[in-house]
Amino acid sequence: MTDLPPLAEEKRFPDSPERYRLHGSPDSANFIVRMVLEELGLVYDYAPVDRLISQQNSDAYRRLNPQGLIPVLEVPGQDGPMFETAAIVLHLADTHENFAPAIASPDRGRFLKWLFFLSNTLHSDLRISFKPERYVPEAQVAASLHAGLIRRITGSFGHLEAELSAQGGPFLLGGALSVLDHYVAACARWAQLYRNEGKWSLEATPHLRALLERLETRPAVCKACELEGIEGKPFTEPRPAHLPGTTA
Template identity: 65%
Template sequence: MRDLSTSSAFAAGGGRSRRYRLHGSPDSANLVIRMVLEELGIPYEDVPVDRLAAQQKSAAYRRLNPQGLIPVLEVPGQDAPVFETGAILLFLADRYQALAPARKSPAWGRFLKWLFFISNTLHSDLRISFRPQRYFPQEDGLELFSQTLIGRIAASFGHLEREIAETGGPFLLGDEPTCADYYLAGCARWAQIYRNQDRWNLADTPKLRFLLEQLEARPAVRKACRMELIDGLPFTAPVPVRSPGATA
């Protein structure tokens, strides 16, 4: 296989790193991965990506993720970097047998479906809603497109609220948090900060609010948020990070 090593800082691990290397920018989707790495106590190196300089679109970064998107996790023992937040979470949960139900447990399917839902519906809709003009490049109809997405996002939080009611909470699958909860928390944070336009209010989803309160009290989450330059309560009273270039 081709050697991915180059002189770039991004590729210092060469795509075949001996250490975990997390590529990210404050309060971007790397927040979710960082919370899980901290929760699992996995040592890793930070590789800052300067979004103001659009470093994620550089040729060196695109060798790690051809989409030019954050995050990427370089993983010891793998022959390629891992991208896609949901894939990284599933990879870590599987490798460490943590933050997920056991594969043979009756909750495995429930876990998978919500992890995929958060990844391919909630996070995806959020991402489009932050910059709708990238996906709908004309003025006429853009506002309707944007409002439709925001309505879909509100509906997604409603589905998740009903699931927490069904499992009994406090987490999505019940008593114990899974990596899907951390992903959900990141999405809930961004949805409140960016272009939500009051279509979804945390007060409308009290079980989800309780879930977020549990997570933001965890030492690993607090540490991860500090590292992401996030002040205050990250999920129940979120404020944008002061560092420019964050998110979407």
């Protein structure tokens, strides 16, 4: 039996880009990916997705992410575009060996559990709380769902506050900055800005506030904010982004 010759690189990965390409719209979940790309000092292209005209639901975009959700990162060498923010930032951190503990490290498990918590609990709840009427059209039921989600979101920030306190800060893993911190910072921003109606604030979470203040001074975070059209203090005194394509 003869081994078949390997397929040419371009045949195996016909859509693999030459360099990272981030698809996003201002202040959407791509903001988290953007902060991480900037922290890692990576070169990338940016493809704007106009949410005002629902471009995320176009056939072309759904070929990148069948859910029609932002962000997508096209990754050199991968056999398809990546979606899901946590998967993307984990991939970037692992590939570039920064902002995540190494696989054999004793804090890897702690890192993973909080990353999954941020993705499948806090971020997920926030997303539903922004537009509860998408899930339950009746106004009263939607209002009640929203109230329940705000309680859960407040509880989730409470868990993160307790972890920060237990680790002694300044970051979620303790002394080392990781992609968890960028993820939680964006969630804290959106929780204050969108459909929160003053129900959650940083008052009850002083350790989280200190983490956010620290992140706000990082050059990579400032650069990401500038590119996303986010002005002022993005996490402790958030104001809506002002670039076209922004939606609440």
